[in-house]
Amino acid sequence: MDSDQLEQRARVAATVVREAGALALDYFRRRGDLRIDSKGLQDMVSQADRECEDLIFARLSEAFPADSFLGEEGGLRGTGSAMWVVDPIDGTANFVRGIPHWCVSIGLIEDGRALCGVLYDPVADELFAGVAGGGATLNGTPIGVTGETDIRKTRVGIGFSFRTPVAPHPGDIHALLDAGCEYLRLGSGALGLAYTAAGRLDGYFERHINLWDVAGGLIIVAEAGGRLSDFMTSDVVAEGNEILVATPGIYDQLRGLFDA
Ligand code: LIP
Numbered sequence: 001m002d003s004d005q006l007e008q009r010a011r012v013a014a015t016v017v018r019e020a021g022a023l024a025l026d027y028f029r030r031r032g033d034l035r036i037d038s039k040g041l042q043d044m045v046s047q048a049d050r051e052c053e054d055l056i057f058a059r060l061s062e063a064f065p066a067d068s069f070l071g072e073e074g075g076l077r078g079t080g081s082a083m084w085v086v087d088p089i090d091g092t093a094n095f096v097r098g099i100p101h102w103c104v105s106i107g108l109i110e111d112g113r114a115l116c117g118v119l120y121d122p123v124a125d126e127l128f129a130g131v132a133g134g135g136a137t138l139n140g141t142p143i144g145v146t147g148e149t150d151i152r153k154t155r156v157g158i159g160f161s162f163r164t165p166v167a168p169h170p171g172d173i174h175a176l177l178d179a180g181c182e183y184l185r186l187g188s189g190a191l192g193l194a195y196t197a198a199g200r201l202d203g204y205f206e207r208h209i210n211l212w213d214v215a216g217g218l219i220i221v222a223e224a225g226g227r228l229s230d231f232m233t234s235d236v237v238a239e240g241n242e243i244l245v246a247t248p249g250i251y252d253q254l255r256g257l258f259d260a
Helices: 003-029 047-063 092-097 168-178 189-197 211-223 248-259
Strands: 036-040 043-046 068-071 075-077 082-090 103-110 113-121 126-131 135-138 155-159 182-184 203-209 241-246
Touching: 003 047, 003 082, 003 103, 003 113, 003 126, 043 047, 043 092, 047 068, 047 082, 047 103, 068 211, 082 092, 082 189, 082 211, 103 189, 103 211, 113 189, 113 211, 126 189, 126 211, 135 211, 155 168, 155 189, 168 182, 168 203, 168 248, 189 203, 189 211, 189 241, 203 248, 211 241, 241 248
Parallel strands: 068 082, 155 182, 155 203
Antiparallel strands: 036 043, 068 075, 082 103, 103 113, 113 126, 126 135, 203 241
16 A cells, blocks of 8 residues: 555544543443453453444444454454454453553554554553554654663563463563563553553563454554564464564564573
């Protein structure tokens, strides 16, 4: 697509992510009567996830009927080469427990490339955005990775889910601590990427994550000057993948720690 078509999609995505964020925030504030279902071990979906995804799908398919749509809850709809990839609430485990660390994530992927992305944390009223060749911003202000090169001064986000074996996870934490690196597990992969792009973290690692968790954040990290692992493999839509993002100065060191 040309730059005008991309700009238009980035603008619409920013409006839609705020609208979906407001709906999710309203549910967050009245969680008591929220319907929650299990999708597996420590993996939940709420009525709020479903309704936010339906709202986002309705808005984006109305604005761009030729585009396809992949949602965490509703799956793939349409066949267009430009694909919207949506996680209506990333950090659902936090959301249903009242922990104010979750966001709405919308990414645009075409031919295996992330073209634009928006992540909105309505509790903090923080909108992270990125467009290919257009930079990364937080609430409209440019952001960038830390530029740190000394791993003993870094703090790295790490994620875990029971989609993967347990044993490597304590090993990963051990390796980070052995290297003198601090770590955090906040429960939202999308915000882990956003915080890396904004220089709040020096990197983020998770052994398995789904495309919808990171589709919005990939271009934001890249446009903020971060290095990214080769996440977008040919089967990533169905299988997900491992994700490592970091400020360039420590990327290889982290890679070495997690490959050891
Ligand atoms: C979550 C991710 C998190 C991961 C969880 C889950 P959800 O996404 O943000 O990084 O560890 O297993 O995938 O399910 O809240 O959209």
